[in-house]
Amino acid sequence: MKEKEENCLRVAEFKLWLEFEEVDPGSWDIENDFANIHVDTADGRHYGINVWTFKFFETSIAHVINEKSNLNGRYVIPPDLFVRELTRECIHETISDLLKIGDLDKVLNPSVLS
Template sequence: MEARIWIEAEHLAEDVTDFCNIAVYLSTGERYALNVWTFDFFAVAQGEGEMHASPAVKHLYMYPPDLFVQDLTRPTIEKIVIDVLERGRLPLWRLMPDEAPDVDDTLRFDLPT
């Protein structure tokens, strides 16, 4: 199987180290979009509270990202994507439409049969 991964943080002018979006394109034609936060960013987000909540409950909850990671580097993201795909854990409800940004390098790996 082949997968191509687009990491938003690699395409921004500023140095992004806390959260970003990624897109995963599989050779099967499936496409996934994920909102990714680092573990460190959780504390920041928790302090700010849920941005769409009413003031009375703003700090009582928040919607999580699709994925928490140690860091946003390509090697880390690639390892995680392979692991998640091997375990069949990419959320089907996150499938992307056909329109999507260009992607970077192709990551090749074998899934267990």
């Protein structure tokens, strides 16, 4: 029981830096864009995460097909995380939920830096 309580405390304690709030706020398409985020946990871990919206995945596919890149659109290199929208609320809830599962470097794609 104590481990579960400690995990809940750890989950609640993190700070977010969101590129879309810091770099030209208001010019981001919250449903069709991508951004970098930083997560700093209370225990000193730091994560840099590349986040795409679900819609931006479709945009990325169209882009590689149009540009005839990635073997003429046969593949897209994914981000670390997909979300419905680029908002603080969506990303905060997502990171909180992921931290309930485990450490971000174990839960997300292995390209996440910790």
